[in-house]
Amino acid sequence: MKKALRIIYMGTPDFAVAPLELLIKEGWNIVAIITALDKPQGRGRKPKSSPVKLLAEMHRIPVLQPPNLKNEQFLETLKSFRADLQVVVAFRMLPEVVWSMPPLGTFNLHASLLPDYRGAAPINWVLINGENKTGVTTFFLQQEIDTGNVLFQEEESILPEDNAGSLHDKLMQKGAKLVLKTVEAIALDTVNPKRQDPSKSLHHAPKIYRETCEINWKQPAYEIHNLIRGLSPYPTAWCKIGSKTCKIFDSEVLQKESDLNPGEYATDNQTYLHFQTGKGMVAVRELQLEGKKRMRIADFLRGNPLTKRDGNSGGTA
Structure with missing residues (x-):
């Protein structure tokens, strides 16, 4: 050698x-x-x-x-x-x-x-x-x-x-x-370099910008979930809750629908925060609201109650 x-x-x-x-x-x-x-x-x-x-x-x-x-x-x-x-x-x-x-x-x-x-x-x-x-x-x-x-x-x-x-x-x-x-x-001079096949159907992996990271709640839940995991822990997917930016680090796809519009959320202000998407719902499991530290959802809701329209459905992101 x-x-x-x-x-x-x-x-x-x-x-x-x-x-x-x-x-x-x-x-x-x-x-x-x-x-x-x-x-x-x-x-x-x-x-x-x-x-x-x-x-x-x-x-x-x-x-x-x-x-x-x-x-x-x-x-x-x-x-x-x-x-x-x-x-x-x-x-x-x-x-x-x-x-x-x-x-x-x-x-x-x-x-x-x-x-x-x-x-x-x-x-x-x-x-x-x-x-x-x-x-x-x-x-x-x-x-x-x-x-x-x-x-x-x-x-x-x-x-x-x-x-x-x-x-x-x-x-x-x-x-x-x-x-x-x-x-x-x-x-050892044992390499055998091979040309890349340009005829294949290829995906691209361009640089990530802040605009790339913004969540579009009109997309299906599984696409939003993949965006969140693909950007976690950095640079992190984000949305607006009220006037504040919210980074989302962890999520789960829920196989259910609601009467909410995409971007609106349901919460009990104790254990869950569910966003309606273009198809299905996304449960947020870990997030960071602007000016706050990163938290699991129950810890976040305990100190940061979100506004609600009624007992079952929530506000708008």
Whole structure:
């Protein structure tokens, strides 16, 4: 095994930590880390390092944080590490001058079964679309995003109780093992890259914006439930209750109808809050009203009684 292979690792968030940890644990030679700039956070707006940077510093691995990936000084520094291979996990789009630099190429870990769900938010969109299967893919980078030749794939079942948070964690662990498998195969020259089939009917996984997260109560209950789980715990589906924004983290589809209009709710102000949708009802199980903390529904109703029209039906969201 060629563990003397010189590897540069690129990544920023938590999803990129597990693969890096595993490569380090298995003794691979990570010569440098490239990650995002420190971001000001909190009331004091103090710069905060990315999870990948914190891990790199723990293992005393050099860290590069270029604001511009085409900067000549950065490119010269990158060349000076004489990397044989670059590994990318949850990082920004790379210019060709960067991904084409190492002789063994640059591969990326993507949290879907490519070519399906290309884009920035595959974990969210497979849940929003109600899929029961997804996975992880490693592939060599090329010019168009998420289109390079596939190296390895592993499937992962999506359970009814999964949300974006739980699926993220499962794919992070499965992805870490796939990154290790890919590095080992490249080192042994046993990879057999396969072209992605563009003829398949594909879903897209574009970046999530605040508008994407707004609940449309005219949609069927199962679609709203999938939106909620696909955005939980972050960035979170939301609606308005009265004049205040309400984030919804957990829900359940109820196989019943009411005489309410979509967006109106029924509540006993003790144990339940049920919203009428375009078809069926959604029971809210965990939420956060603007200015309040995140709570289970019974705890929320105990301290935040909602206005009601009568004893059986409720107000309007």
